[in-house]
Amino acid sequence: MDHLFIINPAAGKKDSTEALERLLERLPFPRKIVHTAREGDARRMTEAAAALGKPIRIYACGGDGTLNEVVNGAAGHDFLAVTNVPMGTGNDFLKLFGPNYRSIFSNLEALAAGPQAAFDLMDCNGKLGLDVICAGVDARIAAGVHKYKRLKGVSGRWAYLLSLAEQVLVRGICRPMTVSMGADRWTQEPTAILCICNGRHYGGGFMPVADAMPDDGVLDVLRVGKVSLPTFARLAGQYAKGLYWKYPALIRAYHGQEVSFSAREPITVVVDGEIMRDTTFTVRLSEKKVNFFYPAGASYAPCV
Numbered sequence: 001m002d003h004l005f006i007i008n009p010a011a012g013k014k015d016s017t018e019a020l021e022r023l024l025e026r027l028p029f030p031r032k033i034v035h036t037a038r039e040g041d042a043r044r045m046t047e048a049a050a051a052l053g054k055p056i057r058i059y060a061c062g063g064d065g066t067l068n069e070v071v072n073g074a075a076g077h078d079f080l081a082v083t084n085v086p087m088g089t090g091n092d093f094l095k096l097f098g099p100n101y102r103s104i105f106s107n108l109e110a111l112a113a114g115p116q117a118a119f120d121l122m123d124c125n126g127k128l129g130l131d132v133i134c135a136g137v138d139a140r141i142a143a144g145v146h147k148y149k150r151l152k153g154v155s156g157r158w159a160y161l162l163s164l165a166e167q168v169l170v171r172g173i174c175r176p177m178t179v180s181m182g183a184d185r186w187t188q189e190p191t192a193i194l195c196i197c198n199g200r201h202y203g204g205g206f207m208p209v210a211d212a213m214p215d216d217g218v219l220d221v222l223r224v225g226k227v228s229l230p231t232f233a234r235l236a237g238q239y240a241k242g243l244y245w246k247y248p249a250l251i252r253a254y255h256g257q258e259v260s261f262s263a264r265e266p267i268t269v270v271v272d273g274e275i276m277r278d279t280t281f282t283v284r285l286s287e288k289k290v291n292f293f294y295p296a297g298a299s300y301a302p303c304v
Ligand SMILES: Nc1ncnc2c1ncn2[C@@H]1O[C@H](COP(=O)(O)OP(=O)(O)OP(=O)(O)O)[C@@H](O)[C@H]1O
Pocket: 008, 009, 010, 011, 012, 013, 036, 037, 038, 039, 040, 041, 062, 063, 064, 065, 066, 067, 087, 088, 089, 090, 091, 092, 273
């Protein structure tokens, strides 16, 4: 079995490449190490590995963005398996494996020898997502964080607070959107949140569907319609804890394989932390899967 480590030196609050390379030097098996230089490299490197047509374990060393690129390159190739060495800011996908995910997935020997499972993927207008796709005010806040972080002297926390204030207080929570999911259809109705889960965590601390499973062939979708600012504020904490089922009048849930949505103005959609913009989207369970490996003993079963 070959092992390929794809390191994104730009991931995380500070570059932890050196610390990782010290760990890699101590590994008792041969491995190939490559570094990304720009966006898209991790996907291209994975596609090049796939073209060899032989079994390889690929380690996306970075955050959710790096993992997403590797997943897009490896999807549908049975002979490949991928994992995530947590070097990112959020590493939201790995939170599926419980609160100790950082130490668990930093044990590279255990990771290399671990089991693998075929995980579902979401196809969003051709881009694949492994974790969570969102298209409401949550997506606009996430996109705003990227914008504010580029400003000199603005920390990650301040970027989040500025973006939250801009989207919730200044621009308003809802946008008119046509949404179809299962038997439900809303036509150009105010929509606050639309969230599609294969994994469980996104946005740093949100876990909308606490028992979402990445290998059950089901996408767990939540839609929040028109809400006032006080209701939104009251609901946010409950939504973050996966308690959507307590609020059936406000939050509609759908567990299925496809959701489509559109609007007259471009919609900001965030796929595993990466931003897309378009007026029409279809998100469906992809025919492709990806093998994901993890250390023996680690579990992605829900804690609820
Ligand atoms: N050498 C590089 N320089 C700049 N950007 C890069 C480089 N290599 C990859 N990237 C881009 O860096 C971005 C951020 O990576 P990633 O999402 O893995 O880290 P993060 O944002 O710190 O973590 P998380 O998404 O988990 O919060 C990705 O969109 C990726 O395409």
